[in-house]
Amino acid sequence: MIAPGSLTIRPAMPADLPAVLALYRELDAQDATDLGEARAIFDRMASYPDYTLHVAEVDGAALGTFTLLAMENIAHAGARSAIIEAVAVAGAAQGRGIGRAMMRAALDLAREKGCYKASLSTRMSRERAHAFYESLGFERHGFSYIIHLEEAPASGEAA
Numbered sequence: 001m002i003a004p005g006s007l008t009i010r011p012a013m014p015a016d017l018p019a020v021l022a023l024y025r026e027l028d029a030q031d032a033t034d035l036g037e038a039r040a041i042f043d044r045m046a047s048y049p050d051y052t053l054h055v056a057e058v059d060g061a062a063l064g065t066f067t068l069l070a071m072e073n074i075a076h077a078g079a080r081s082a083i084i085e086a087v088a089v090a091g092a093a094q095g096r097g098i099g100r101a102m103m104r105a106a107l108d109l110a111r112e113k114g115c116y117k118a119s120l121s122t123r124m125s126r127e128r129a130h131a132f133y134e135s136l137g138f139e140r141h142g143f144s145y146i147i148h149l150e151e152a153p154a155s156g157e158a159a
Contacts, residue, residue, distance in 0.1 A: 001097045002058060009105040012053040012065070014039060019062035020055065023088040050113055056089075056102050063093040064102050070113040082110035082118040087129075103136050
């Protein structure tokens with residue numbers, strides 16, 4: 001476990017991007033973009049209200065990351081909701097409480113932003129991640145669907 005007070009969870013800065021990309025590459029080498037594109041995306045994220053990349057660090061080393069989007073809703077009586085995305089903890093640091101601390105921080109931030117719920121998704125194959133999220137109180141809810149837009153017919157095309 002991480003010693004109390006030695007873990008810091010904070011909004012990421014541009015200088016954190018190489019470490020964040022390394023964390024993503026540990027999960028899926030093909031899933032991380034290059035540094036130039038990451039910087040452009042990071043800059044665009046700053047234009048969104050309440051969309052933040054976070055890092056968890058110990059002794060100055062980024063060992064975990066997640067993004068949090070608190071979004072507005074017209075439904076649900078105007079209550080905001082949060083999406084937690086792109087959660088990663090360095091393989092060598094797993095089991096030390098970093099992921100648990102990051103999720104507590106994400107949920108606390110979502111509450112502070114007035115969100116009535118927080119949701120996340122993970123790949124079906126990541127059974128350890130499913131067990132981890134369930135240990136935190138997340139429940140499987142409904143169905144999640146995706147469509148790869150490069151493969152989907154555009155409007156006006158035959159299906």
